[in-house]
Amino acid sequence: MRVGITGHRGLNTDVERQVRTMLDEAVRGYHAADLTAVSCIADGPDSWFAEAVLKHGGKLEVVVPASEYRASLPEWHQPVYDELYARAADVHETGMTESTSEAHMAGSEALVGLVDELIAVWDRKPAWGYGGTADVVAYAQRTGVPVRVLWPEGATR
Numbered sequence: 338m339r340v341g342i343t344g345h346r347g348l349n350t351d352v353e354r355q356v357r358t359m360l361d362e363a364v365r366g367y368h369a370a371d372l373t374a375v376s377c378i379a380d381g382p383d384s385w386f387a388e389a390v391l392k393h394g395g396k397l398e399v400v401v402p403a404s405e406y407r408a409s410l411p412e413w414h415q416p417v418y419d420e421l422y423a424r425a426a427d428v429h430e431t432g433m434t435e436s437t438s439e440a441h442m443a444g445s446e447a448l449v450g451l452v453d454e455l456i457a458v459w460d461r462k463p464a465w466g467y468g469g470t471a472d473v474v475a476y477a478q479r480t481g482v483p484v485r486v487l488w489p490e491g492a493t494r
Contacts, residue, residue, distance in 0.1 A: 344458025
């Protein structure tokens with residue numbers, strides 16, 4: 338089972354704790370030998386899901402939206418990104434250079450095209466900008482990929 342991840346970044350520590358727990362529970366519902374996470378490994382749910390799947394014994398495939406993507410991530414997250422990238426069983430690239438909203442959406446579209454299911458850490462509100470979580474969910478739904486939404490009750494971002 339190939340499972341993709343999309344989700345809101347910049348969550349506060351309480352919401353992060355709740356989301357990490359929800360992701361761990363979701364991962365435990367899959368058989369480890371059959372589970373492959375597909376992630377862009379950005380800070381937040383992308384990386385938390387990848388870490389949970391690897392801890393569970395599954396595999397990781399990384400989608401790189403643009404060659405400048407890593408540099409556009411927060412500096413504090415880059416060592417985590419590097420560690421997860423090094424553990425990837427496969428890497429998929431869009432061929433784009435600049436880390437723009439368009440590249441991020443292209444990466445998400447590539448991710449959705451690789452998976453059997455998409456987990457969305459999503460508050461069910463519209464995206465703040467093009468390529469946000471709501472846009473990725475809408476794309477998955479248009480292309481027939483099942484979406485499982487995870488969001489702590491009463492949480493805000």
